[in-house]
Amino acid sequence: MQLKPLAFLIAAAFAAPAALASTSGVVISQVYGGGGNSGATYKRDFIEIFNAGSAPVVVGGWSVQYASSAGSSWSTTAIPAGVTLQPGQYYLVAESLGAGGTVDLPTADATGTIAMSATAGKVALVRSSTALSGSAPTTAEDIVSFGAASTATEGTPVPTLNNTTAALRAGEGCTDTNNNSADFGTGAPSPRNSAAALRSCSGTPINQPIVPACPDGATASGTAGGFNVTATDADSRVNAASKIETPTPWPAGITLGSFVGATAAGDTATQTINVAADVAPGAYTVSLKWDNDQAQTASCSFKVSVTGLVPIYNIQGNGAQSPLLGSGVTTTGVVTKVMNNGFFMQDPVGDGNAATSDGIFVFTSVAPTVSAGQNIQLSGTVAEFNPGTAGNPSTATRPMTQITGPTGIQVLSSGNAITPVEVDLATLPANGLEAFEGMLVTLRGPLTVQQNAFPVRAGDTIDSVTGVIDFGLATSSTSGFGLYRIQPTQDPSFARTNPRTATPQVSGGNVRIASANVLNFFTTFTDGSNYLGQTGQGCSLGGSVSKSNCRGADNFTEFQRQRAKTVANLSGLNADVVGLMEIQNNGETTVQHLVDLLNAQMGAGTYAVVPQPAQGSGDDAIRVAMIYKPGKLTLNGASIADPADINNRAPFAQAFTTPNGAKFAVIVNHLKSKGSCPSSSSSPDADDGLQGCWNATRVQQAIQLKSFLTQVQGTTGAQDVVLLGDFNSHGQEDPIDTLTHDGAIVDAVAHFDPADWSYIFDGASGRLDHGLVTAGLLGKVVYATSWHINADEPVVLDYNTEFKVFGSSATGSPDYYTATAYRSSDHDPMVMGLNLTKSMKGTDGRDTIVGTPGDDIIEGGPGADMLTGNGGRDQFVYGSMLDAGDVITDFKPGIDSLVLTKLLASLGIVSADPLASGHVTCMASAAGAIIGIDADGTAGPAKTKPLLQLKGVACTAVNAASFKF
Structure with missing residues (x-):
């Protein structure tokens, strides 16, 4: 123990100890539910407990629990067995991880998944893992209500919290009068874990304890091995370790190896545990005593598992999860593929059972030191890795079996080769790849590439691919789909069976009409500047103007790249009328700039802006717009918009006359998106699992569009009308059926090619971008199709500069950007030809x-x-x-x-x-x-x-x- 100043010791002797209401002295010391929310600092919610008493308390098997402000249903997070809190020691329980926040919590002592309210709720510390019941239970060791709306549990609740404030027990956790409002204050969250400095509540200085870290170890029978255990002391040096052989002596062959003492207070002492080759297989529990230079001691017990070799196929078993989950194993196999955080290995013989995999992934967390072709032996723990969230059924039901914490890696030989197993996907049953998880296989084709982030076009093919079967997320979202994938061990050779075209492959007709989602084409950027070089600018959304409302390019550099691609897209379409979606809603500024760019490339006067309707363009940050070729068509009257409340992006109509006197009209649409679901799962616009969010709203917009069509026909006199745009609905979904079911409106694209597509989501293709026509016009339509320049293209080709290499010192992916139409947007444009001769x-x-x-x-x-x-x-x-x-x-x-x-x-x-x-x-x-x-x-x-x-x-x-x- 370090010497303390005498004056402090005298003062401490007369200090009154804090009053404690908890019978054990362990209390909830901090509560924070705003983690991961907008504006939060920390990424997770957390609950902190604290031993305010004067004696150690065993809290293993206890739990922390949470209920909503007035709720009676409690969620639990158990504290693992074996946990003891020393006097003055904190213990941190991490809870739900959010999408916001910028800072990770200190290393949590336990982790749960409870999603706590940021403002009001109840947290309890319970002497078991059994869930409490009732809105104000009385059996908790400690309980805290926070927020004015919460049911009072101990006195009155703590004031309402928010995303940046936590409830903090006064006296750094020492104050406990059984009145929450008196015991707690609010302030910035300050999480403390068991490694934090001890806090004495009695006034007596605390001599920091020795803290052992003694994980279980495993070795293989027949092979001498060993592993390390450690201990630290914050205010002294741990200088010795010895066997505890009373009442249970250490087994013969399990001995103490080398010891490295701590060189200074707070440093780590390391003791090696040796296991001889002749120790019989089994699990042996041993105990160890630690000493420091202040005459303190501490002890720990741990298990030494001596195992026979377990073949990989027995680890895998014949189901989705290993029958040895959580067990320590020792196994051998040939390394087949090395990754940046682990490697795959495979039994070179196998068991001949088609239901069990002979391969497995070994997770090292850092770059492994093994090489492909080495036959190795190692020990580790069998685990199942779920790449998604715990509630994601697509990944939770098919976790990846792996060995974690590998130790004792020995190279037995090198230059070994595994023969790939040939797999025919055409005859494989659903989830049949589970039996090949981690194995080296050859998938026979042809195989077709789907949407991806790499420089390979979707639709291209390979005859076969050889590699190791892996499983992971198909998207960047942990709630997204999980799919089997292959980690190639041989470079595949791709065939360009889905070739690009320089222009739409269509002909005929005398009027060409197109629809193009230009993917947030903004002339004001997210950094607050604009295309004129002005700074301090913003974008309009609802009643606000802010740079945070801007979308698309982050700066002028990105905008130069974006507009080059957009001009290539629209000039390639070369349509007489183009309906535009996702263009900045700032009057005619952005659409006129786009027309200026097109005319600079295609010739002065090629395009002109269809004037914005008098009814406006809605209050969204984006709008629909229209451009046309004045040399080919004449505007027939003024444009019209439908400002109905259901339309957040007002449909935009304009009638045209051809030189031969033919008259037609175009209505540009952009219906409500499928994302950002309403907060209530009972809302008619909630995600139905089939048509996405806001389907009911899109149906109402479709009903309103039919009414607007009648208005356009009556106002303009044009009975032939084209309805185009991004309907955010596939052809078989309710909104399109609402428009077409009575036959008055026809899906022209489906008329020519029912399998056409314009968008790919999570690897599934469909058509959100439509070309619909009134029934009388269908006979004059000579073609209607999508120009596949975007949906099939890898996202790495787009204009964004994030994560791309620009210069020798940069890190990231190569910049594959070119000033071409390909991946100018995420939607394919639609093009239609009319014969209006x-x-x-x-x-x-x-x-x-x-x-x-x-x-x-x-x-x-x-x-x-x-x-x-x-x-x-x-x-x-x-x-x-x-x-x-x-x-x-x-x-x-x-x-x-x-x-x-x-x-x-x-x-x-x-x-x-x-x-x-x-x-x-x-x-x-x-x-x-x-x-x-x-x-x-x-x-x-x-x-x-x-x-x-x-x-x-x-x-x-x-x-x-x-x-x-």
């Missing part, structure tokens, strides 16, 4: 037909007609030789076309290339090219008959692009 037909006589300035289909019919397209992309249709004799006055090669499909069929002409076969000819004349028909082509004797004249056009300008055969 105007049809004109002549009589059986001589006609003069003049088309519109737009796209026309002109069919002169029998008789020598004078035909003029008059601008646009025109089609001149011929059905038989009776239509011969026409003059087309303004044919534009490469733009206009001659449609000869019916004519050639009427003559029985079948040719892959009628121009090359001579069935269609071109003869020059002073007035222009004469197009002729030769019924038997160059191979027969028939002569060419003239069909029509292209006034002012040379035959050299006429090629296959001028025809539709």
